[in-house]
Amino acid sequence: MSTLIFRTIAPYLSALMVLFSVFVLLRGHNEPGGGFIGGLIAASALAIYGIAYGVDVVRRALWVDPNALAGFGLFMAAVDGLSAILAGKPLLTGLWFVPVIFGVEIPLSTVLVFDVGVYFVVVGSLASIALALEESD
Known part of the structure; x- marks a missing residue:
């Protein structure tokens, strides 16, 4: 399905998504x-x-292999879960840090690092599956 309308709107829709x-x-x-x-x-x-544009264009847009992205996300989530043990807390306990950057307090947490790891796992694994299915057509 590579109609002119779909190919025209796909980059904008993808960026917005x-x-x-x-x-x-x-x-x-x-x-x-x-x-x-x-x-x-x-x-x-x-x-x-x-x-809209094919598998090769998406692979170039990703910069990294989707499987490597999923593996890195799994590593991030695992290391984040273990960081609580190093702080003497139970596994996967959220730890909060509030650094002051340019006079503004910015609350950061290990929960966000875990979420980013899960994000990378989901994007990498589903992109790998979708690209494999699109290549088979």
Whole structure:
């Protein structure tokens, strides 16, 4: 399905979906959403872009192999879960840091690192599946 209208709107729709997926990712540790839902939205954006332009264009746009992205996300989530043990807390306990940057307190947490890891796992694994299915056609 590579109509002119679809190929014209696909880059804008994909960019908007990726931007929304990052919003859902960052909002997720305080409200519903997070790494999994954000990753699903981003993987859907890559699938739409792949349907419009082909697998090779999506692979060039990703910069890294989707399987490597999923592996890195799994490593991030695992290391984040173990960081609580190093702090003397139970596994996967959220730790908060509030650094002051340019006079502004910015609350950071290990929960966000875990969510980013889940995001990478979902995007990498689903992009790998979608690209493999699109290559088989």
